Amino acid sequence: MDKKYKRNQRIGALMKIFAEKPNYVFSYNYFSEFFNAAKSTISEDIHIVKEIVSELDCGRIETISGASGGAIFIPILGKKEKEETLNELCDLFSQKNRIIAGGFIYMTDLFNNPNVVTNIAKLISTEFSDVKIDYIVTVETKGIPVAILTAQKLNVPVAVIRRNNKVTEGATVSINYVSGSSNNIQTMSLSRRSLKENSRVLLVDDFMKGGGTAKGMWDMMREFNADVVGTAVVVETLEPKKKLVDNYLSLMILTNMSEKDGIIEIKPNYKLLR
């Protein structure tokens, strides 16, 4: 095919390609073939795209020069968008009708809504955009959408720790851990094949109260000789202040909650907005 594209068209197409596959190195050769255009032309196009990304304050395009050169889009939320996104999330998570019997908060619909989870993923991937990560690790079930959409932004695979052993997982490593909130001993297992030894991992979960699950994930990672480079949770509770893990980042903090009075207060973690 000898189809030729105009500059406008190449710029538009490039932005689509970068947006759909962030943190992935596309070679100039790839673009050159795709657009049936000289590398010098592509190089000019990338320069324009670089400016657009900077104007939009939505991250940066990095170029790798040389014969095997290429370009990569690293999405990073700008300060304004970060603040707006976080406030919007707090409004959604603190809707009064979320209180359910037993003093729990119903959040499942939010963790299963791709628009909401995309915003969560943008915030988490922004915080870890400069960290080398090989895998995102989560525990089933509610954290999986957050893990997969964050992984999509960072272009890394996910490893999902299961609550039960499954025959389709091959050899697994199982550990017992104490659930912080219920004080029950529970089991988690991770397939040997799902995580290479000595990897750098980012732990992700939906909710943290006592930190028992996160502690369990840390213990599991030790079995895989993994280096935990960060722990991100979407919502943490203010109480208990002392969690079972030390270094973690929450997006939002549940500061107050009363079933009787119908109160839920969820605030941004202001550390993110510094």
Add this chain to the structure above:
Amino acid sequence: MDKKYKRNQRIGALMKIFAEKPNYVFSYNYFSEFFNAAKSTISEDIHIVKEIVSELDCGRIETISGASGGAIFIPILGKKEKEETLNELCDLFSQKNRIIAGGFIYMTDLFNNPNVVTNIAKLISTEFSDVKIDYIVTVETKGIPVAILTAQKLNVPVAVIRRNNKVTEGATVSINYVSGSSNNIQTMSLSRRSLKENSRVLLVDDFMKGGGTAKGMWDMMREFNADVVGTAVVVETLEPKKKLVDNYLSLMILTNMSEKDGIIEIKPNYKLLR
């Protein structure tokens, strides 16, 4: 802010915005404010973007005219890309080292790889791009990434059926079903709040052998008065030919498998390529 964008920049930004939020109606007002530009200018830009999407054969932009007008990007894989994507998936899923003890195939890494799952989601959403869908429904665990990324393409929420009741789900509906492969009676539950009555749902799952799980999902949908508009599975087995559900679409078919001889044959479902 009185920032002005050049046409090139607006085109690039528009493509990024559309690519990141497909099947979402953006109003001309939104773009007009975002770019600090007249609606007539935006309208011309959208026209150019429409042409780009058509040139790239990656779907279509639909415009809604009138005072509250807007534009929406409907991603649809072109024939060539569909065929390439499907063949690539078959190659990945039929790698010989996937055979594990008991005659199972290890696919977990693929279902947790955002690039692989994005391709699966593109194929499923292409098939259902003309169908009105309110929710995607799946059963935990392995189908969740497929469900959430397909939902992202179609801009609908997901409802996840759980294998166990959880306190954080509020009131749930539970049903028993017979797992086709093991003949065991199992339970699945779905939170009342996670799915509005009388919705149009697309069922999604990773794997289908006998169709017992899909049948269970159908039964569950009846409890919610839902209208099942489609069932999509990533891989189905050729045998048994007679499944417990009738209308479903698989992307790939496991035609042959022998643990002893180290054979896995997974072929595209050619119906997709017609």
